[in-house]
Amino acid sequence: MSQFDDSLIRAENLAKIYRSGDADLVVFAGLELSVQRGERLAIIGESGAGKSTLLHLLGALDRASEGAIYFEHKDISRFSDSDLADLRNRDIGFVWQNHSLLPEFTAQENVMMPLLIRGVSYQEAAARSMARLEEVGLKNRASHRAGELSGGEQQRVALARALAGNPKLLLADEPTGNLDHRTGEMIMALLEGLHHTHQLTSIYVTHNLAFARRADRVLLLEQGGLQVPDSLPDIASSKEGR
Helix, strand or coil, X not given: CCXXXXXXXXXXXXXXXXXXXXXXXXXXXXXXXXXXXXXXXXXXXXXXXXXXXXXXXXXXXXXXXXXXXXECCEEHHHCCHHHHHHHHHHHEEEECCCCCCCCCXXXXXXXXHHHHHHXXXXXXXXXXXXXXXXXCCCHHHCCCEHHHCCHHXXXXXXXXXXXXXXXXXXXXXXXXXXXXXXXXXXXXXXXXXXXXXXXXXXXXXXXXXXXXXCXXXXXXXXXXXXXCCCCCCCCCCXXXXX
């Protein structure tokens, strides 16, 4: 690693292998990736290529079978489970295709939860969550239960929740996958604007090629490896596979 390396997150010789009966299912092996601070990276590929699996590894939600992941030059593959949980809570924001909001809680309460888990006071968590909701245009919907919101509004709440803890890294897995075209465009624009406002490093997994083209860099995950595509392929919109 060069002393001038400015990567926020880096994977070296990464492998994920599942045991399937008497055989090993190799999702990918020997994978290399370096994402610079402030970069917006889009990862594309066919369903089942391993894009979501890779995102889970980068987000410290799962452990690799082989290799190492460095976050700010620290080998997080050596972290304990509690240290990984702390890393996720403090430094990484997640936006999923399925927003995973708790429907019985209000929009504001959903955004507050990661902060309360961190130990932030109720008053500070309430203020910060309201500021994030205002950023995504939902201040006037803060007291509505998540189940009362539209799909686009729920995804905006999920984005506010992802940013509530001021993360360094934002990971988004098909963030527009369940939305209509117009709402998806709005979420894309929000992600783009908030990336700059919050000085994020962002990694998007997407089938939406229009979304991918707006990133600083696009990588294709294919046959277990990452490569720069010769051109953006015609990948049909479909639900994400492993």
